[in-house]
Amino acid sequence: MTGGRRKVALVGAGGRMGQEIAEILHSDPVLSLGAAIESEESRLIGLPVTSAPDLVYDADLARGAMHCDVGIDFSSPEGLRRSVEGFVAAKKPLVIGTTGLTQEDRDFVREMGSHIPILWSPNMSLGVNLLAILAGQAARALGEFDAEILEIHHRHKKDAPSGTALFLGEAVASARNGALSQSGVFVRHGLTGEREPGSIGVMALRGGDVPGDHTVFFLGSGERLELTHRAESREVFARGAVRAAAFLLGRPTGFYTMADVLLSGEAEDR
Numbered sequence: 319m320t321g322g323r324r325k326v327a328l329v330g331a332g333g334r335m336g337q338e339i340a341e342i343l344h345s346d347p348v349l350s351l352g353a354a355i356e357s358e359e360s361r362l363i364g365l366p367v368t369s370a371p372d373l374v375y376d377a378d379l380a381r382g383a384m385h386c387d388v389g390i391d392f393s394s395p396e397g398l399r400r401s402v403e404g405f406v407a408a409k410k411p412l413v414i415g416t417t418g419l420t421q422e423d424r425d426f427v428r429e430m431g432s433h434i435p436i437l438w439s440p441n442m443s444l445g446v447n448l449l450a451i452l453a454g455q456a457a458r459a460l461g462e463f464d465a466e467i468l469e470i471h472h473r474h475k476k477d478a479p480s481g482t483a484l485f486l487g488e489a490v491a492s493a494r495n496g497a498l499s500q501s502g503v504f505v506r507h508g509l510t511g512e513r514e515p516g517s518i519g520v521m522a523l524r525g526g527d528v529p530g531d532h533t534v535f536f537l538g539s540g541e542r543l544e545l546t547h548r549a550e551s552r553e554v555f556a557r558g559a560v561r562a563a564a565f566l567l568g569r570p571t572g573f574y575t576m577a578d579v580l581l582s583g584e585a586e587d588r
């Protein structure tokens with residue numbers, strides 16, 4: 319089932335998320351897998367893609383970007399700039415789900431929105447993006463409450479805290495007219511002293527095969543509010559990424575987020 323469908327160059331195609339996205343593209347009505355890109359060192363290079371056996375894993379990102387209509391990157395922060403430059407050179411839109419980016423990386427991605435349509439979101443799920451909105455509202459309404467964020471992910475996750483926890487922390491901080499870079503507390507160990515008023519704790523647990531749990535706590539005197547999102551599987555992120563790629567086709571250059579996809583009314587299940 320590929321006839322007439324637009325082609326996706328998938329960077330990090332052999333990873334946990336890459337395989338999930340390839341599986342969804344197999345039966346998507348709009349998009350199909352056109353190139354499965356992996357790093358040069360990958361043992362997968364030259365092997366067939368399970369969900370698209372006519373394709374093999376390839377390290378030639380420039381060729382994949384040129385040959386396809388849109389890119390999706392779920393790889394690693396180390397290779398991200400090279401990936402973005404490849405899609406900019408090919409003048410093709412790009413969806414990025416990779417997390418663990420530095421502030422410089424994020425600024426770079428945003429700037430590349432002046433060349434191509436580009437969307438970065440640390441979490442492609444509908445629920446988490448709504449959670450960020452609700453957390454911002456709660457942060458404003460419960461100004462005296464202490465805000466803390468806890469996330470849990472599988473044992474293989476390479477960055478901490480998760481990009482989503484940082485995204486939620488930024489939503490809380492900006493609702494209180496601040497920045498997480500100023501108010502965030504990422505480690506507590508030893509004689510920490512009393513909690514700094516206005517600080518936002520962001521803490522990470524790791525273990526098992528948890529796809530991603532996030533709770534934003536608002537802790538007051540005698541009461542607490544907990545807003546929790548639990549991803550039951552990676553499929554929810556993969557579906558969001560495919561939806562975002564379809565959204566970018568034909569859009570003007572610019573930097574987009576998942577909120578743009580959700581607000582466009584194109585957020586219905588594919």
Ligand SMILES: NC(=O)c1ccc[n+]([C@@H]2O[C@H](COP(=O)([O-])OP(=O)(O)OC[C@H]3O[C@@H](n4cnc5c(N)ncnc54)[C@H](OP(=O)(O)O)[C@@H]3O)[C@@H](O)[C@H]2O)c1
Pocket residue numbers: 329330331332333334335336355356357358359360361392393394395396397398414415416417418439440441442443477555
């Ligand atoms: N936005 C979201 O909704 C969302 C949801 C889940 C995960 N994520 C993020 O997505 C990223 C991938 O997660 P994952 O769990 O799928 O990780 P993973 O299983 O480690 O997969 C990453 C894949 O990318 C490959 N890769 C690394 N550098 C590359 C490069 N320069 N060019 C091409 N391929 C490269 C890796 O190959 P090797 O193994 O050979 O290095 C691996 O196959 C992480 O940053 C994660 O936090 C985002």
